[in-house]
Amino acid sequence: MVVIIDYGVGNLFSLQSSFAAIGEDAVVTGDEKAIAAADRIILPGVGAFGDAAAKLRATGLDKVIKEQAANGKPLLGICLGMQLLFEKSYEFGEHEGLGLIEGSVRPIADVIGKDLKIPHIGWNALIIKRKDPILKYTKDSDHVYFVHSYHAADCGQSVTATTEYGAELTAAVSNGSVFGTQFHPEKSGGTGLKILKAFCEVRV
């Protein structure tokens, strides 16, 4: 069973429907025991990094997630959920993340051209950087749906895919059994559903 962590940010309806569409049971919960009992964990998120990180800490879920990740349980962070996996973010100040993947979250405005619109919103093509379990059904140039104004930088070897938007932006990362996508697989049509399916097939 998959748990989608509910910590009061974002709309989890589509995500849950996506798992139903690929025949996987997914439960939306913030309950520590349910998270500990699950086979795999989704960390979703939309909104501002600082608020989301504060909510994770206030509910104690930050510790639960770190503990489960340390045990090798597959964890997938989506959009802001991916950004939370990093060490810190510079979105409106400086905020500490979960530190499960090396790197930091910075404004895309610093790296893309001035004439490009922010947020980076819409369908963009993936550039696969290395083999990764959750991308096993995904190929170069497959399109996925992005909505973001910040990106993960300095993440070294953890980058598994990027996308071109005035600069090469981090699109997907992994470190052991910790995975992240900047894009929304639940909004990326068949390509996205296959990524969720591949995540459900990552060996526990």
Added chain:
Amino acid sequence: MITKRIIPCLDVRDGRVVKGVNFEGLKDVSSPVDLAGYYSDHGADELVFYDITASSDGRKLFTDILKETAKRVFIPLTVGGGIESLDDFDRVLKCGADKVSVNSGAIKNPDLIYEAAKRYGSQCVVLSADVKRIDGGFRVFAKGGRVDTGLEATEWIKRGVDNGAGEIVLNSIDTDGVKNGFDIEMLSAVCGAVNIPVIASGGAGNIKHFIDLFKALPKVDAGLAASIFHFGEVDVKELKREMKENGINTRI
């Protein structure tokens, strides 16, 4: 680079798609759920659901339908029609909408965009404007294009962007339903003023009209249409193939 988006729009009244549809392989042609699922599986980049229901019973039915639709749709879903308050935002977002489109509601209460963007983020707030030529200028109309608000289109759109709108839908009343092409002149005049995604609406009658739009106005991010898709006059997949052949970046 980011692709140009093709967006079918479904007008829903009392739980049914208003304009009849004609698709092979669709059992119930006026079921919004089936039609939305079809588009999601057949190359559409995004869907707009427009609630044109007048009664409160119909509204409840709309949210039920929306929930069923959201379960079948794995592309972004925008909901509009009768959005006048944060409660309205909340209601449709809880049913699976990704973005909410405001039109008359923002004219009645200009703070709505600011409040909604603050609570849900700009990416969630779409400002939709019905624009018509008046005395050589472009004017915003309300109530489904029936009431002249006296607002100048560029000023109104700029104000919406300053208040936090994340996307703009520009619907030309002059070209809507005429099927003679998008209103390039109006779109060009208004979309140069903003630096957020612009969705063009009104006037598409064939594939060439979309290609003309994207070639003439590189700043336009998406083309929206309704009946030409529902009636099968333009097939989304074929449209995108031809866009690609014409050098327009699109998701195939």
